[in-house]
């Protein structure tokens with residue numbers, strides 16, 4: 001086995017001064033705060049306390065809003081508020097005051113936000129188009145009393161681009177006829193019918209509603225009782241049109257999170273490809289398709305009103321199996337990087353691909369390693385300071401290789417592409433702290449790779465202190481996983497088991513902190 005250190009080391013990255021170098025990026029960040037153990041450096045995480053689902057993803061007047069399920073009282077789930085952050089580029093975020101507080105109707109569960117350009121709601125004043133948030137009220141009293149109608153839908157509006165919010169006095173706008181899990185409304189403007197369309201989940205299926213003014217809603221239809229995965233309750237739906245890549249054809253996607261019942265356990269997100277005619281969503285798809293095979297991408301939804309109509313998705317990087325127990329102290333949970341969705345035809349089937357938004361490229365600055373060729377049946381060991389906060393890109397036709405991340409304590413994260421079983425494996429069983437929950441490190445996590453390109457394809461990996469995101473073949477297969485190594489990984493071993501194909505490690509780049 002050859003041992004080769006990182007080839008290009010710029011600036012502070014001097015080969016041979018490993019200990020010293022590893023301290024440097026940390027030191028620079030300490031001055032700004034946001035350097036606690038496991039704190040992601042280019043992912044969104046709340047300044048402190050508990051966070052779960054992304055909510056109200058909407059772009060308005062140059063600002064991307066990110067609201068989120070937030071409990072300001074503790075680092076475990078509790079009475080839900082909408083936390084708030086904004087960004088001009090989807091990369092750098094500014095923390096804002098809490099946007100929505102619980103009120104007499106209940107806690108503020110997940111939902112969406114729209115720009116009411118034509119002031120259909122009448123909330124607009126002096127020509128200002130209101131932002132309208134549509135969310136679920138969860139009445140704790142109702143739940144405690146053993147009733148089934150404790151979740152209803154409410155709205156609030158803002159006339160200062162999300163800075164302050166007023167709840168509608170006519171709330172709730174959709175009542176409940178006795179459905180226990182009745183929540184997570186996602187709304188968009190449907191041009192053809194000149195109506196707002198709302199999708200929510202009702203236990204084991206999705207329901208669609210229409211409105212002219214965001215206040216009065218008419219139930220249109222249902223979908224999904226007998227289709228897709230049903231291992232748990234359906235949550236956080238999202239319905240949107242998308243063009244099939246390189247064609248004029250348009251399809252509709254219905255995203256549904258499910259908990260439990262994901263392919264590798266606990267929470268996961270499935271999607272359906274079909275059509276929507278303004279009344280009904282139809283799909284002949286019986287089996288679930290998964291947006292991500294990792295265990296840590298849940299409750300993800302897409303932005304409304306984006307420039308150039310891009311479909312941008314953000315997920316919560318955790319899993320209800322262990323979300324309340326992960327070993328952070330000051331805050332808990334982060335979001336995935338924003339990902340652009342596309343619908344591609346692969347082998348006569350459609351795949352919804354997801355790939356990091358290109359704005360993130362500007363963070364990938366210093367080159368830690370570049371242009372390393374791993375020929376068939378060889379392996380290479382790279383010592384890379386800064387690996388824990390990096391982007392790794394490789395190109396290969398090999399379907400038999402391993403990427404092994406290690407630290408000085410011999411904690412190991414193993415990724416493996418295996419052509420025999422046609423699977424990609426993430427093994428975090430010995431990756432660091434795993435004992436905080438019995439499910440976290442109990443087994444290997446698998447993704448099928450049957451639709452991977454047979455010729456050269458690319459793999460992009462983002463590592464950010466307590467997470468790894470792996471995008472294969474432009475996002476045809478994706479795995480997102482949390483990790484809690486006791487020390488940063490600083491060694492990458494690439495083993496190429498293929499008889500004929502080489503692996504080209506294009507680069508490992510240090511990702512600048514956005515905080």
Ligand code: FRU
Nearest residue numbers: 053069109110183235236299
């Ligand atoms: C999904 C979810 C939603 C709900 C919210 C509560 O993670 O369970 O269905 O609205 O979290 O925090």
